[in-house]
Structure formats: structure tokens, C-alpha cells
Amino acid sequence: xxxxxxxxHIEAIRKKQGTLNYKTVRRDLHGRIMHQEIxxxxxxxxxxxxxxxxxxxxxxEKIEQETKIHELxxxxxxxxxxxxxxxxxxxxxxxxxxxxxxxxxxCFSKIPASKxxxxxxxxxxxxxxxxxxxxxxxxxxxxKLGTIEIQEEYTNLSGEQRIVNTIKTILPLKGKAPLLLxxxxxxxxxxxxxxxxxQAKIKAEESDKLKSAFLANMSHExxxxxxxxxxxxKLLADTEDSEERQQFYDIVDKNSDILLQLINDILDISKIExxxxxxxxxxxxxxxxxxxxxxxxxxRTSKKVEVKFISNPDDDIILHADRNRLQQxxxxxxxxxLKFTPAGHIHFGYKxxxxxxYFYVEDSGIGIPADKQSMIFHRFVKLxxxxxxxxxxxxxxxxxxxxLNGKIGVVSEPGQGSTFWFTIxxxxxxxxxQS
Numbered sequence: 001x002x003x004x005x006x007x008x009h010i011e012a013i014r015k016k017q018g019t020l021n022y023k024t025v026r027r028d029l030h031g032r033i034m035h036q037e038i039x040x041x042x043x044x045x046x047x048x049x050x051x052x053x054x055x056x057x058x059x060x061e062k063i064e065q066e067t068k069i070h071e072l073x074x075x076x077x078x079x080x081x082x083x084x085x086x087x088x089x090x091x092x093x094x095x096x097x098x099x100x101x102x103x104x105x106x107c108f109s110k111i112p113a114s115k116x117x118x119x120x121x122x123x124x125x126x127x128x129x130x131x132x133x134x135x136x137x138x139x140x141x142x143x144k145l146g147t148i149e150i151q152e153e154y155t156n157l158s159g160e161q162r163i164v165n166t167i168k169t170i171l172p173l174k175g176k177a178p179l180l181l182x183x184x185x186x187x188x189x190x191x192x193x194x195x196x197x198x199q200a201k202i203k204a205e206e207s208d209k210l211k212s213a214f215l216a217n218m219s220h221e222x223x224x225x226x227x228x229x230x231x232x233x234k235l236l237a238d239t240e241d242s243e244e245r246q247q248f249y250d251i252v253d254k255n256s257d258i259l260l261q262l263i264n265d266i267l268d269i270s271k272i273e274x275x276x277x278x279x280x281x282x283x284x285x286x287x288x289x290x291x292x293x294x295x296x297x298x299x300r301t302s303k304k305v306e307v308k309f310i311s312n313p314d315d316d317i318i319l320h321a322d323r324n325r326l327q328q329x330x331x332x333x334x335x336x337x338l339k340f341t342p343a344g345h346i347h348f349g350y351k352x353x354x355x356x357x358y359f360y361v362e363d364s365g366i367g368i369p370a371d372k373q374s375m376i377f378h379r380f381v382k383l384x385x386x387x388x389x390x391x392x393x394x395x396x397x398x399x400x401x402x403x404l405n406g407k408i409g410v411v412s413e414p415g416q417g418s419t420f421w422f423t424i425x426x427x428x429x430x431x432x433x434q435s
Contacts, residue, residue, distance in 0.1 A: 010042070013052070018042040023059070035063040086164065086184035088116075093177025095120055096138050108186050110157035130154040137168070138180060145170050145178075152184070163188045222262060225255035254300075279322040279403060286319045286350065287311055293327065294348075297334055305341055307334070310349035317352065321424065325400045332393040333361035333420040341365030344417070355425060356406070362419040368412040377408065397422070 013020045020040040028034050039055045081103040089100040097120055101113040109125075116124050121131035133152065141148050147169040156162055164184040171179040229252050236248040294309035301307050319326075330348065337346045344364030351358045368376065377398040401408040401422045412418035 010050075010052070013040055013042045033060070034058060035060045084185075086166075086182070086186070088182045088184075090138065090180040090182070091177065092138075092142055092170070092180055096135065096180065098124075099179070104186075105184075108156065108162055109154075125154060126157055126159075127155040141168050141170060141180065142178075145172075151187075161188075162186060163191050222259065225259040225262070228252070228255040229259065279325060281320050282323055284319045284321060284323055284326070286317050289319075289323070289327075290330075290349065293330060293334070297338075301338065302343075304343040305338065306345040307338075308345065308347050310347050312349065312351070317357075319357070319424075321404070325404075329397045329400055329422060330359065330361065332397050336393070336420070337361055337363035337365060337418070340418075353423075356423040358421060358423050360419055360421040362417065364417040367414040367416050367418055368410065369414055373410055373412060376410065 018041060020038075022038050024036050024038055026034055026036070035058070037057045037059045039057075041053045043051055043053075045051050083102065084104055086105040086108065087100065087102040088098060088105055090096045091099050097118055098116045101111075101116040103113075105116075106112055111124055121134045122128065125131045125134075130153075134154075137148070137150060137152075147167065149165070149167045151163065152166050153161060153163050163186070165187050166182060166184040168180060168182045171181050173179060232248045232251045232255075236245060236252065239245050239248065290309045291311070294307060297307045334346065334348065341363045342365075346361065346363045348359075348361040350360070377394050398408050401424075404424050406422055406424045408420075408422040410418055410420050
């Protein structure tokens with residue numbers, strides 16, 4: 001050591017009141033790294049001369065052990081924080097305050113470990129009922145000094161309900177209060193999947209039963225209009241009375257429409273299930289289109305029922321949509337209204353709203369009970385088994401409206417009539433104002 005550094009070294013010792021401790025690293029004669037702890041003492045001898053004593057202690061093994069412990073702790077912390085399960089430790093001797101809380105618990109609970117460690121459940125969980133349940137389970141376990149496995153629910157900081165399967169165990173410590181170790185697996189998504197699967201199973205079973213009933217009923221539904229067509233066609237050929245001929249003709253015409261509708265419904269539902277339910281958009285003058293529907297229904301409707309299109313001269317627009325599918329939905333609504341409106345009126349039309357076009361068919365018929373309204377757009381559902389029809393029409397209408405990115409629904413009260421409605425967004429299809 002040169003004289004300048006030596007003087008600095010001496011001065012440093014004097015500033016520390018004659019004692020200096022520090023650590024140093026060097027290589028020994030074999031090139032091995034050595035860690036040393038140096039203690040330096042400065043004092044004066046009898047002749048008032050400054051004397052320095054230096055002691056060196058080899059701490060290489062200690063440093064290596066500390067490094068290994070640090071590496072093991074770091075490895076363990078990395079493992080525990082990457083385990084896809086909640087891991088936590090509570091101090092039973094200090095009000096069950098948390099001593100450890102891993103990253104998975106942070107992620108699902110939205111509570112950082114820094115807010116949990118050193119705190120109780122009541123201090124960190126937003127729902128008091130959750131912390132009360134956790135405390136009760138902890139106290140019960142502490143009495144038994146064993147292990148329990150339970151399913152728990154709690155609300156995280158985001159207000160989301162989580163479900164976990166938890167194993168808790170008591171870890172005895174010599175001379176200290178035991179620790180409580182917990183491992184929880186978040187099964188929220190699994191439970192949701194189970195519920196969805198159960199709902200799908202119930203729905204599939206109901207659909208299967210309805211389909212079986214539908215197939216059993218279809219032979220009757222097809223045979224009835226077919227027998228009427230065949231039978232009255234023969235009578236039509238044999239009769240010479242003009243009034244009777246017209247009556248037979250009306251019966252054949254009515255049953256032909258019924259049979260055609262049944263076949264069309266069956267074909268449409270087959271296309272839907274096969275994924276080939278096509279749409280061909282074209283330009284439609286909406287008021288003229290609905291006027292033609294009004295004319296067609298006025299010719300075939302009893303005089304006891306008024307079928308009327310409520311026109312909107314101020315909203316005469318051009319609609320770009322599938323003409324046949326649009327007519328199919330409106331006609332189905334009108335046919336249903338006619339079935340359940342023995343007398344009164346059936347009004348239909350549309351309204352242009354800021355984001356959509358709203359179509360409606362409103363009748364003064366018998367109405368629909370509130371508990372049946374959610375079912376009528378399901379397949380094979382017939383509210384009146386004595387009425388002719390496949391039970392598929394409204395389901396097909398729902399699919400058509402869904403394909404047009406719209407919504408469908410009904411408003412009804414028993415004895416007060418019904419209003420069936422559907423919407424089509426402005427963006428799909430496009431609309432333009434008549435010039």
C-alpha cells in the first residue's frame with residue numbers, strides 16, 4: 001500500500017474513534033475467492049506512539065451459505081408465486097393476521113400482498129360476511145388441530161364473486177403459537193362451466209322432448225289439411241252449385257296455405273340446422289311493401305277482424321333487406337294474430353328510431369299469459385295444441401331477426417291483446433329516405 005493510501009486509512013480509523021470494521025474480497029494463493037471480515041484498532045503505546053492492530057476473519061463459508069440460503073429463498077418464492085393456487089399463512093397467535101400471501105391470491109382477489117400481510121380478513125376483504133365465514137372456519141380448525149377441506153365463496157375488490165376449494169391445516173411450532181397454512185384452488189370458471197353445461201343439458205333434454213312431440217304431431221298436422229284438400233277437391237269437381245263450389249274452393253285454398261306453411265317451416269328449420277339459411281338483400285320501398293301485405297291479408301280475413309297497415313307518410317324509406325325473410329317474419333306475426341283474434345283488429349307498421357327500425361303487429365286478441373311469453377320463441381312450442389301449426393314459425397322468425405342483428409319480443413296481457421315486435425339496426429341493413 002502506498003504512503004498516500006496508508007495515510008487515508010489511518011485518518012479513517014481516527015475518525016471512527018480508533019476502531020474500523022469492514023469486509024473485503026480477495027483471492028488466495030490458489031486463486032479461490034476469499035471473503036474476510038477486517039477489524040482494525042488504533043491505540044498509543046507507552047511512548048505515545050500510534051500502534052495499529054489488524055485482525056482478519058475468514059467468512060467465505062458463511063457468505064457462501066448465506067448466498068445459497070438467499071438463492072433457495074428466491075427460488076422458493078418464485079415457485080410459490082407461480083403456483084396457480086392461492087397460498088397463504090396466518091399467525092394464530094396474532095389474531096389470525098396474514099404472514100404470507102402469494103401472487104395467485106393477489107391476482108384473483110385484486111388485493112396486493114402488501115395490503116394483506118399483517119392484517120386480518122376483516123381488514124382486507126370488502127364483504128364483512130366473507131371475513132366472518134373465514135374467521136369461523138379458522139377457529140373451528142384451531143380447536144381440532146387438524147386439516148379441513150371446504151368450498152368457500154368470497155367477493156373480491158372488483159365486486160366479482162369467486163368460488164374456491166380450500167385445504168387448511170394447522171402447523172405446530174415449538175414454543176410458539178401454531179401457524180395456519182391454506183391452499184385454495186379457484187374453481188369459479190369451472191363452476192360457471194358446470195352451470196352452463198347443466199343449463200345446456202336441460203335445454204337439450206327439453207328440446208329433445210319437444211322434438212319428439214313435434215314429430216309425433218307432424219303426421220296429424222300434415223294429414224289434416226291434406227285430407228281436406230283431397231276430399232273437398234273431389235266434392236268441388238262433383239258440385240254444380242256456385243255457392244257450394246265457392247265454399248269448397250275456400251276450404252281447399254285455406255288448407256293449401258296451411259300445408260304450404262307447414263312444409264316451408266320444416267324446410268327452413270332444416271336449413272337453419274344445416275347452417276345454409278341464406279339471405280339476399282335487395283331494395284325495398286317499405287310503405288308499398290307493407291301495403292301489399294295488407295291487401296293480401298284483407299282478402300282472406302273474416303269481416304269480424306280489421307287488418308290494417310298503419311302507414312307513416314313522413315317516414316317513407318327505402319330499406320335494403322331480404323324481401324322474402326322480412327315478409328316471412330311479418331306474415332308469421334299476422335298469421336298468429338289471426339289465430340288468436342276471433343274479432344277486433346290487427347294493426348301493423350313500423351317506426352324509424354335513432355338507431356333502428358321498429359316493426360310491430362298489434363292485435364286485440366286473447367293475449368298471452370306472462371309465464372308463457374318467454375317460451376313462445378322456442379322451437380316446437382305451441383301455446384294452444386288445438387290450433388293448427390308446426391310450432392316452428394316464431395323460432396324461425398327469431399333466427400331471421402338475429403341474423404339481421406336485430407331484436408325480437410312480445411308485449412301482451414291476457415284479454416288485452418298482444419304486440420309482437422322486432423327491430424333492425426340502421427347499419428344492417430342500410431336505409432335511405434325516399435326522394
